[in-house]
Amino acid sequence: MKPVTPYALAGRGPQSREQVVTFSIADQSFAVSAAAVQEIRAADNLGGVVREIEQPVLSKVRHIVERDGNAYYVVSGQEHFHLRRSRPASVLILRGLRAAVLVDRIEEMAEMRVLFTLPASFLGLERGWYRGLTVLNGRVLPVVDPRGFLTGEECEVLEQSTAEVLQTMQAGEKSR
Numbered sequence: 537m538k539p540v541t542p543y544a545l546a547g548r549g550p551q552s553r554e555q556v557v558t559f560s561i562a563d564q565s566f567a568v569s570a571a572a573v574q575e576i577r578a579a580d581n582l583g584g585v586v587r588e589i590e591q592p593v594l595s596k597v598r599h600i601v602e603r604d605g606n607a608y609y610v611v612s613g614q615e616h617f618h619l620r621r622s623r624p625a626s627v628l629i630l631r632g633l634r635a636a637v638l639v640d641r642i643e644e645m646a647e648m649r650v651l652f653t654l655p656a657s658f659l660g661l662e663r664g665w666y667r668g669l670t671v672l673n674g675r676v677l678p679v680v681d682p683r684g685f686l687t688g689e690e691c692e693v694l695e696q697s698t699a700e701v702l703q704t705m706q707a708g709e710k711s712r
Contacts, residue, residue: 567672
């Protein structure tokens with residue numbers, strides 16, 4: 537008889553390893569694939585044109601940053617994860633997505649050796665936020681799915697509501 541394990545490995549073999557960035561928001565730690573992060577910047581130095589969204593349609597997105605001809609919606613990590621107010625110091629600019637995420641601090645780069653499927657206690661929105669759980673340095677951390685920061689539907693809503701701001705930003709870029 538095979539022993540029952542409460543959590544299954546999420547499609548990862550014992551030799552499979554992945555580099556991750558660990559970060560914290562409001563004293564909660566998370567991991568995200570390093571391959572999903574294009575760049576890490578200081579929150580007060582995004583290296584582009586930042587525009588405030590005057591009437592935000594999503595409470596977690598209040599700014600757009602334009603960098604190198606690309607516009608990124610700045611997602612508040614604390615709003616996204618429904619955590620207490622915090623003081624973000626860094627921004628993760630995500631690769632291949634139109635999102636940059638405000639986080640309190642970057643903890644470390646690490647090697648993830650195992651990814652466990654989410655327990656059934658993770659319900660609703662959480663199932664889209666995380667790829668699974670991992671253990672790093674004796675701590676269990678949720679591994680963020682970067683596509684969970686802004687769903688396709690949320691991007692469409694943002695694009696419609698910020699079309700004028702995006703056009704102004706693009707026009708400003710062309711005039712430089």
